[in-house]
Amino acid sequence: MTASREIRLADRPVGEPRPSDFELAEVDLPDPGPGEVLVRNRWMSVDPYMRGRMNDLRSYVQPFEIGAPLEGAAVGEVVASQADELQTGQQVLHQLGWREYALLPARAARPIDTDVAPDSAYLGVLGMPGLTAYVGLLDIAEHREDDIVFVSAAAGAVGSLVGQLAKTRGSRVIGSVGSSEKVAYLLDELGFDAAFNYRDGDATELLSRAAPEGIDVYFDNVGGDQLVAAISTMRPGGRIAMCGAVSVYNATSREPGPWNLPLAIGKRLTLRGFIVSDHGKRFRQLMEEVGPLVRDGKIKFRESVVEGIANAPEAFIGLLRGENLGKMLVRLS
Amino acid sequence: MTASREIRLADRPVGEPRPSDFELAEVDLPDPGPGEVLVRNRWMSVDPYMRGRMNDLRSYVQPFEIGAPLEGAAVGEVVASQADELQTGQQVLHQLGWREYALLPARAARPIDTDVAPDSAYLGVLGMPGLTAYVGLLDIAEHREDDIVFVSAAAGAVGSLVGQLAKTRGSRVIGSVGSSEKVAYLLDELGFDAAFNYRDGDATELLSRAAPEGIDVYFDNVGGDQLVAAISTMRPGGRIAMCGAVSVYNATSREPGPWNLPLAIGKRLTLRGFIVSDHGKRFRQLMEEVGPLVRDGKIKFRESVVEGIANAPEAFIGLLRGENLGKMLVRLS
Numbered sequence A, B: 001m002t003a004s005r006e007i008r009l010a011d012r013p014v015g016e017p018r019p020s021d022f023e024l025a026e027v028d029l030p031d032p033g034p035g036e037v038l039v040r041n042r043w044m045s046v047d048p049y050m051r052g053r054m055n056d057l058r059s060y061v062q063p064f065e066i067g068a069p070l071e072g073a074a075v076g077e078v079v080a081s082q083a084d085e086l087q088t089g090q091q092v093l094h095q096l097g098w099r100e101y102a103l104l105p106a107r108a109a110r111p112i113d114t115d116v117a118p119d120s121a122y123l124g125v126l127g128m129p130g131l132t133a134y135v136g137l138l139d140i141a142e143h144r145e146d147d148i149v150f151v152s153a154a155a156g157a158v159g160s161l162v163g164q165l166a167k168t169r170g171s172r173v174i175g176s177v178g179s180s181e182k183v184a185y186l187l188d189e190l191g192f193d194a195a196f197n198y199r200d201g202d203a204t205e206l207l208s209r210a211a212p213e214g215i216d217v218y219f220d221n222v223g224g225d226q227l228v229a230a231i232s233t234m235r236p237g238g239r240i241a242m243c244g245a246v247s248v249y250n251a252t253s254r255e256p257g258p259w260n261l262p263l264a265i266g267k268r269l270t271l272r273g274f275i276v277s278d279h280g281k282r283f284r285q286l287m288e289e290v291g292p293l294v295r296d297g298k299i300k301f302r303e304s305v306v307e308g309i310a311n312a313p314e315a316f317i318g319l320l321r322g323e324n325l326g327k328m329l330v331r332l333s
Helices: A119-123 A128-140 A157-168 A180-189 A203-210 A224-233 A276-295 A309-320 B119-123 B128-140 B157-168 B180-189 B203-210 B224-233 B276-295 B309-320
Strands: A002-009 A022-029 A036-045 A074-081 A091-094 A101-105 A148-151 A172-177 A194-197 A215-220 A234-242 A270-273 A303-307 A327-331 B002-009 B022-029 B036-045 B074-081 B091-094 B101-105 B148-151 B172-177 B194-197 B215-220 B234-242 B270-273 B303-307 B327-331
Touching (some): A002 A309, A022 A309, A074 A101, A074 A119, A119 A327, A128 A215, A128 A276, A148 A157, A157 A276, A172 A203, A194 A203, A224 A234, B036 B119, B091 B119, B128 B215, B172 B180, B172 B203, B180 B194, B194 B203, B203 B224, B303 B309, B309 B327
Parallel strands (some): A148 A172, A172 A194, A215 A234, A234 A270, A303 A327, B148 B172, B148 B215, B172 B194, B215 B234
Antiparallel strands (some): A002 A022, A036 A074, A036 A101, A074 A091, A270 B270, B074 B091
8 A cells, every 4th residue: 555645526617717626635555466566756846737727628638527637748757567568666757647656558658768858848849749839830820841830838748849850840939928038038048039928019019020021921829819920910821730728728607719710711711629649659759850859959958847746736837827938747746 | 885884992990790781783794705705694702711812911812802793602604705725605604793794704714514413513512612621631630530520500511521531431420510400410421420519508518518529620710719629628649720710700809819729739720721722733622522312412512502692791791690591502593
């Protein structure tokens, strides 16, 4: 038996999640059965998509259940194994986050290589957020090197890789963020060509100033006014990868869609939604192309770290508020 | 010299065009110069896209100029020629509609084959509207035979071919229209599988009833609530060809965009705008595939005919109101 703590969904959030929508519970985990491993989680991920799973709506993933522990990506160390393929001491990535210890089938855990990057990177630039950026930019938006690229939530785990990857492939890159500190981060550290704080005024004006020649690709993490701005600013043949709409995740009423969508006709625009889990086969290319760039420091990433399982709900709430710079993580041990 | 009459733009319409936005003028046309022909127009087309050209906004086509004659597709007979390639008596298609006689370079007129279909069909099912339907369904929406297809403005020149073409290629087809007479036309004459009058209630409810299994393709001629309905009803991987947004062409304020657009992420939808003039190279395939079907009566089309150049503005205003069944035409002689 191993004593562990986990975060459960206490109530379905209405609007912005509150701490009382979550509860911390203590559990005793049995020892691993045949084919199972026990993992001591070192890092767990909080990601915007989790907000959708907290609603009672069938979506592309099942809703979380009230009273059950939440789930999500985590990395940790195998501390007990009843499976030949995973030994004690192995670092692994798996989907039973939001808890200190995870008991799971060995086949549901994937070994990670901490020579390429530190373990936490497998929750960010070399994990699901990294693959989201990679697939969204290259496959969904069909990025070409002479494209001018705009990405929102550009200081986050996905957006910061979108921008840097587009830069390494020859593009001019514009990012939007929610603070002047993040603007400086994009310009000074990540090498973006232009950046703006979307809170500074009308999104279309801000984007037009940052991209006077227009844009060809928009990687959309937020929806709302910035999607309107992108549609207005796009050049003919532009492409929008619809990845997220964090501006409406907490909405309790219907937020209006982009009023200027009919411009997509005359401009021959393509808007395409995608889900990263459809594209697991591209993970190898992510590791081959981005892995060395990360190892050599040519692609940078940051982490915003919250300490301890009890603070995981606050980390998640802060993520939806945009309080993170880079990947939002919870350190568990 | 030939006496002719033409319709000029008197004022840029605000909202729905009024008769006073147009003026009828008498002109004397000189005889054709070298390389020119004089065409007596028999039919002229009114099309929804013309509304956009009446605004003072640079779009994918130049705005019409105040005081100048309007333009658009027309067919007629060459009555005088100073060009070797076109003889007197030849039936031709050209872009100088909105007038009784057109003086133009012979290379701007294309001979038509009235053995395949009557001359007026080259303004509809075998003309620009037909090519719009063909390209939008096959190339933009990437139609596959097992797709369930929804088309709005389905009794119009474009929509009625979209539906019939999808049927000949194996699809279940649902159409929306603005009257019960048109519903009957779709079901009884064009062979649609289901049809509804969008004025009968909430578009999403009406579409869900007509397409209980969902839809895979939406050919969008109208925007507005029907686009919302299509997004809600789409199955994963669905595709939307954005062809027109007649619901907002006359708008004087910002109409809200589809509030449910974020559903496109989880459903992996693609929305793609297009302009038929980019796709002239597909005209040959339209004639090869649709020409014989029209000749053999397997693809049907109707025309709503208004008589005389003086009534052309009324024809156009009626078109935007949806008063036509099939292609709206003005007979000039």
